[in-house]
Amino acid sequence: MSSFPQSISASPAADQHIVHEEKEYTTVKEGLAYILIPAGAAKTPQNSPKGDNQPQSVFYNPIQQFNRDLSVLAIKAYGEEVLEKRLKTYENKKKRNALNKDKKRKRENDGIGIEARKAGKLGEGDRGDVLPATGDGEVIVTPATVQTMGLEGQESISAAGPNGDAKAFAEKESSFRKQPAQEDNALSETKKENKPHFRILDALSATGLRALRYAHEIPFTTLVTANDLLQKATEAIQLNVQHNKLEDKIVANTGNALTHMYKFVGDDTKDMKGNARSSEKYDVIDLDPYGTAAPFLDAAVQAVRDDGGLLCVTCTDAGVWASNGYPEKSFSLYGGTPMKGVMSHEAGLRIILHAIATSAARYGLAMEPLLSLSIDFYARVFVRITKSANDVKFLAGKTMVVNNCDTGCGAWTTQTLGKNKLAKDKSGKGFFWKHVFGPASSGGDNCAHCGMRTHLAGPMYAGPIHSPEFIKRILAGLPDVSKDTYQTTVRIEGMLNLALEEVFPLEDDPDSPTATSKTRRYDHSIIDPAPFFFIPATLSKVIHCVTPHEDAMRGALRHLGYWCTRSHAKPGSIKTNAPWDVIWEIMREWTRQKQPIKKGAIRENTAGYHIMGMDAEKKLENNGTSKPTSEEKAVDDKTPSDTPVEEKKKFEVVFDEKLGKERDTRKLVRYQLNPRENWGPMNRAKGKA
Numbered sequence: 098m099s100s101f102p103q104s105i106s107a108s109p110a111a112d113q114h115i116v117h118e119e120k121e122y123t124t125v126k127e128g129l130a131y132i133l134i135p136a137g138a139a140k141t142p143q144n145s146p147k148g149d150n151q152p153q154s155v156f157y158n159p160i161q162q163f164n165r166d167l168s169v170l171a172i173k174a175y176g177e178e179v180l181e182k183r184l185k186t187y188e189n190k191k192k193r194n195a196l197n198k199d200k201k202r203k204r205e206n207d208g209i210g211i212e213a214r215k216a217g218k219l220g221e222g223d224r225g226d227v228l229p230a231t232g233d234g235e236v237i238v239t240p241a242t243v244q245t246m247g248l249e250g251q252e253s254i255s256a257a258g259p260n261g262d263a264k265a266f267a268e269k270e271s272s273f274r275k276q277p278a279q280e281d282n283a284l285s286e287t288k289k290e291n292k293p294h295f296r297i298l299d300a301l302s303a304t305g306l307r308a309l310r311y312a313h314e315i316p317f318t319t320l321v322t323a324n325d326l327l328q329k330a331t332e333a334i335q336l337n338v339q340h341n342k343l344e345d346k347i348v349a350n351t352g353n354a355l356t357h358m359y360k361f362v363g364d365d366t367k368d369m370k371g372n373a374r375s376s377e378k379y380d381v382i383d384l385d386p387y388g389t390a391a392p393f394l395d396a397a398v399q400a401v402r403d404d405g406g407l408l409c410v411t412c413t414d415a416g417v418w419a420s421n422g423y424p425e426k427s428f429s430l431y432g433g434t435p436m437k438g439v440m441s442h443e444a445g446l447r448i449i450l451h452a453i454a455t456s457a458a459r460y461g462l463a464m465e466p467l468l469s470l471s472i473d474f475y476a477r478v479f480v481r482i483t484k485s486a487n488d489v490k491f492l493a494g495k496t497m498v499v500n501n502c503d504t505g506c507g508a509w510t511t512q513t514l515g516k517n518k519l520a521k522d523k524s525g526k527g528f529f530w531k532h533v534f535g536p537a538s539s540g541g542d543n544c545a546h547c548g549m550r551t552h553l554a555g556p557m558y559a560g561p562i563h564s565p566e567f568i569k570r571i572l573a574g575l576p577d578v579s580k581d582t583y584q585t586t587v588r589i590e591g592m593l594n595l596a597l598e599e600v601f602p603l604e605d606d607p608d609s610p611t612a613t614s615k616t617r618r619y620d621h622s623i624i625d626p627a628p629f630f631f632i633p634a635t636l637s638k639v640i641h642c643v644t645p646h647e648d649a650m651r652g653a654l655r656h657l658g659y660w661c662t663r664s665h666a667k668p669g670s671i672k673t674n675a676p677w678d679v680i681w682e683i684m685r686e687w688t689r690q691k692q693p694i695k696k697g698a699i700r701e702n703t704a705g706y707h708i709m710g711m712d713a714e715k716k717l718e719n720n721g722t723s724k725p726t727s728e729e730k731a732v733d734d735k736t737p738s739d740t741p742v743e744e745k746k747k748f749e750v751v752f753d754e755k756l757g758k759e760r761d762t763r764k765l766v767r768y769q770l771n772p773r774e775n776w777g778p779m780n781r782a783k784g785k786a
Contacts, residue, residue, distance in 0.1 A: 104116070104117070109340050111126035115133055115340070128313065130309035133336055163585040163589070165306065165310060167477070169583075170574060171409070171467075171468060171479050172297070173314070174567065174571045176380070179380070180317060295315075297322070298358070298379045298382045298400070299324065300397070302324055302330065304334065307323075308338075312346040319346070323347055324352060324354055328351055364377055365403060366484075378400060378406065379401055381401070382409070389431075390412050391430040397410075398457040398482055402482070403482060407479060409477070410453065410478050411475055412476045421435065421441075433554070433556050435554060439632050439635055440630055440667075446478065446562055448557045450480070454492055462482050465564065466558075466561065466563065467479040470592060470596065491530075491622055492515075493532065494513055495513065495517075496556045497512060497559035498554065502546070505551075506544060507631065507635060508545075508680075510538075511559065516535045518530070518531050546677060561625050563597070563599060568593050568597045591766040592665050594765055601660065602660065629672075630664040633650050634669060639704050640684060642692050645752070649753075651759075652752055652757030654671075654679075657675070659679070665767075681708055683750055691752065
């Protein structure tokens with residue numbers, strides 16, 4: 098740390114000693130951003146080996162650097178894709194525009210255009226040049242819209258709020274708009290570089306660290322609004338913005354995040370005819386609260402762009418959505434009850450996605466999950482929001498409830514609330530989607546495998562929770578980033594590769610009416626065939642046997658033709674599309690072939706007692722019937738005891754460890770160890786609203 102105090106105007110550097118208005122600060126560097134921490138509190142959250150949770154005036158948790166690093170890279174990958182699409186649309190429109198001008202000029206040369214004017218009918222070219230704003234449609238270009246779109250190459254553009262929330266916000270917005278109109282230059286071939294706007298809202302900003310990093314590290318960002326309810330927080334944000342020399346890109350706003358976001362309701366990106374129009378909505382909204390993000394979802398889905406805007410959501414209340422302690426609170430916040438068991442965090446992700454999807458659907462907005470991760474003590478999801486009445490219709494068929502055997506063997510069955518099915522049209526050649534009622538649950542009150550009581554969980558999202566294209570785009574950019582700037586890239590690479598493995602490999606059938614490989618458009622009809630994972634060690638506890646090796650378990654599943662992989666949420670996990678009767682038969686065969694169960698290890702009337710068929714053996718003994726032979730018992734054990742003999746399924750279980758080995762042999766950090774003792778979400782910042 099520098100021994101000589103410096104002023105706030107000094108060039109930022111790590112471990113600076115800054116004095117501003119008789120207060121001392123220490124500069125902490127993360128990514129390319131520098132934030133000022135009060136000198137007395139700087140050592141506690143970052144350098145204490147035990148991570149003592151002492152009060153902070155403004156909240157800063159260094160443990161979440163992984164969250165921020167991942168968010169920067171994800172938004173950058175999203176923004177590059179969006180801007181590529183907008184630029185392509187712009188070029189296509191420009192070519193069509195030039196063609197229309199040539200046609201109009203030819204008509205006028207032939208005398209057709211003059212007669213049209215005399216009749217009072219304006220030609221298409223008389224209305225002005227048509228250029229894309231930020232969507233896929235058209236807007237009529239005027240000097241004002243040219244300025245708003247940033248097409249004249251200005252460094253910054255209009256602020257995000259339509260009216261402004263504070264004096265500074267309004268002044269900055271006004272200064273951004275006071276640019277000379279250059280309609281002719283903007284439409285000429287010699288115009289300056291086309292730079293469409295890209296706006297980000299950091300709705301719950303605290304120190305403003307996310308806003309600083311987004312402005313520094315995402316080169317095409319034109320405006321970041323850093324909002325916080327506390328005046329002390331926004332003062333800290335303004336101080337950090339000044340120290341980072343980012344006054345031209347970041348606007349600090351003091352106010353309720355809900356109030357700020359609800360100002361954009363009705364500011365659609367398309368007009369009544371479906372043509373694109375200039376919108377003040379945000380391209381990206383980041384919700385990173387202390388606790389649940391549920392109260393902000395309704396406003397956020399309306400304030401983000403409805404032509405594919407990105408919504409980034411963090412929920413740190415894992416004790417609510419991934420625990421069995423507060424089912425009533427989980428339902429009141431997210432509209433679904435959690436699951437009990439090793440898969441609880443994966444189920445929690447689906448509960449959060451369900452809350453976002455239902456919040457969006459009531460406004461005709463469809464949600465596409467891009468990346469959904471359970472990380473440490475929180476969940477982080479990235480979803481795309483698009484206005485589409487047709488896509489919203491699929492939601493009931495992608496919302497499920499779960500019968501969970503949490504007191505017994507751990508098996509589950511799922512049931513969607515609605516059903517999306519394809520039907521042939523009247524011609525008999527085409528197909529259309531019908532959205533109908535889902536069948537009633539046939540799971541019953543007791544587990545079909547062990548007979549124990551089941552409990553209901555959900556409703557929750559039933560579709561895929563990752564987009565492979567989005568993940569691949571982030572991974573493709575990782576080799577080019579600085580390891581000094583992004584210090585968690587090793588963990589990011591490992592976790593994203595795990596998430597990519599989770600995506601079920603759907604077969605591309607060109608004759609299938611649901612084939613979407615050519616369009617690469619998200620298919621809202623797809624249901625995830627492996628919504629949760631299981632852990633072999635947990636199953637072994639049920640029947641009191643030695644745990645099979647993961648390779649042996651995966652080999653047995655793959656030998657039977659089932660798909661299986663790992664889950665990012667838990668080490669030792671297996672995700673598969675195999676039904677539970679197959680999984681339990683593999684475990685029974687494991688005890689027969691490899692690890693026999695010790696006599697007396699399984700108590701009577703337990704889940705394992707039923708699964709191993711010991712209740713059926715005892716019933717035969719009590720009835721005076723002779724015990725079955727080993728061959729008869731082997732066949733009988735492969736199916737539930739109440740299944741008729743003629744319906745019993747016979748298949749060969751082979752524990753092929755070579756087949757079960759993971760194909761990806763790279764040495765990746767797939768599962769992170771806790772970074773320090775007594776780590777976690779830390780204490781909430783202290784301050785007055």
